[in-house]
Amino acid sequence: MKEFCREHFERLSELIDGELDQVAGHRIRAHIESCPHCRTCWATFKKSVEIFQHLGPEPVPSEVLAEIKAFIRSSLA
Amino acid sequence: MADLCVESPAGRVEQEPEDQALLERFCAGDREALADLADRYADRLYNFGLRMCGNSADAQDMVQDTFLNVIRYLKGFRRETKLKNWLFRLASSACLKKRRGKYDPARELPLEALYPGHDPDAPPEIPDWSQNPAETLINDELRRYLAQAIEKLPPNYRLVFTLRDLEGFSTAEVGEMLNLTVQTVKTRLHRARAYLRRELDDYYRGATEPEDGRS
Numbered sequence: 001m002k003e004f005c006r007e008h009f010e011r012l013s014e015l016i017d018g019e020l021d022q023v024a025g026h027r028i029r030a031h032i033e034s035c036p037h038c039r040t041c042w043a044t045f046k047k048s049v050e051i052f053q054h055l056g057p058e059p060v061p062s063e064v065l066a067e068i069k070a071f072i073r074s075s076l077a
Numbered sequence: 078m079a080d081l082c083v084e085s086p087a088g089r090v091e092q093e094p095e096d097q098a099l100l101e102r103f104c105a106g107d108r109e110a111l112a113d114l115a116d117r118y119a120d121r122l123y124n125f126g127l128r129m130c131g132n133s134a135d136a137q138d139m140v141q142d143t144f145l146n147v148i149r150y151l152k153g154f155r156r157e158t159k160l161k162n163w164l165f166r167l168a169s170s171a172c173l174k175k176r177r178g179k180y181d182p183a184r185e186l187p188l189e190a191l192y193p194g195h196d197p198d199a200p201p202e203i204p205d206w207s208q209n210p211a212e213t214l215i216n217d218e219l220r221r222y223l224a225q226a227i228e229k230l231p232p233n234y235r236l237v238f239t240l241r242d243l244e245g246f247s248t249a250e251v252g253e254m255l256n257l258t259v260q261t262v263k264t265r266l267h268r269a270r271a272y273l274r275r276e277l278d279d280y281y282r283g284a285t286e287p288e289d290g291r292s
Contacts, residue, residue, distance in 0.1 A: 006192050009188075009192050009193075009271075010188060010267065012267070013263065013266055013267035013270055014263060014267075017248070019248065019263070036201040037193075037201045039201065039203065040201040040202065040203050040204075041193055043203045043204075043207040043208070044203075044204060044206075044207045044274055044277070044278060045270070045271070045274050046207075047206070047207035047208075047209075047211065047214075048207075048270065048273060048274040048277050049242065049270055050211040051211045051214055051215060051219075051223075051277065052223075052238075052242040052243065052270070052273065053211075053242050053243075053245075054211040054212060054215055055215065055220065055223065055243060057120070057121070057124040058124055058127060058220075060119075060120045060123050060124065061133075064123065064133060064137055065119055065120060065123070067137065068115065068119045068123065068137060068140050068141060068144075069112070069115055069116065069119060071141050071144075072111070072112060072115040072119075072141070072144045072148075073112050075144070075145060075148055076108050076109075076111055076112060076148065
């Protein structure tokens with residue numbers, strides 16, 4: 001059973017990213033429904049990816065941006 | 078139009094309209110287009126550098142190195158990929174050269190170490206944090222914690238993770254940029270996510286900073 005769960009764990013990212021075919025996706029979802037440990041793992045994994053993808057960019061200090069642009073302009077001269 | 082660029086090959090891909098306009102200006106001999114290209118991408122590349130290098134000085138150097146390569150090689154850009162993807166490919170290469178971290182660059186993340194396993198003594202309760210909307214969970218403290226955790230990923234994993242989950246490129250695009258197979262991109266992404274999922278779980282259990290050198 002544990003090995004079966006581990007195999008499914010390996011494919012959770014593909015399931016989140018919609019990169020599994022329908023049969024494989026259905027099989028993993030059915031297992032998650034029936035296995036409380038995998039359900040917990042799935043919930044935390046899926047939420048983690050959601051958090052990563054919502055982090056967004058850090059604000060760039062304007063003086064840093066100005067220095068980069070000045071450097072590029074001077075390299076063009 | 079002055080022909081400063083390579084002949085149009087058969088495999089050209091469609092560029093974003095603003096990039097297309099910049100490329101046309103550049104090929105017509107307008108070098109100011111390069112400055113405008115920097116205006117368009119410097120902040121995104123700096124952010125990428127910050128995540129890859131972990132500090133502002135290295136991120137700034139990386140962006141400058143990237144644009145020096147743009148100035149050098151844009152004439153030969155064959156447009157078989159999007160301009161944005163080409164810029165990130167140059168930036169990725171600059172990052173890997175620059176990175177002199179304290180972590181072994183060849184370090185791997187074995188899946189066995191990341192698999193949470195089944196603890197028969199622990200009831201499998203779904204933790205509260207995973208049930209709240211992502212937007213409500215993200216705050217400055219979590220951002221700082223995750224930035225530290227991301228920095229502890231081995232560079233090859235961090236690169237794939239950053240391009241996929243933080244910059245939003247597809248699996249195929251990342252593979253093309255880094256010269257990796259789709260399967261390698263998927264494997265590295267999954268392990269990086271699994272590593273960071275465990276760090277997040279620790280954070281919600283009260284950890285104040287990610288552990289060092291963990292696999």
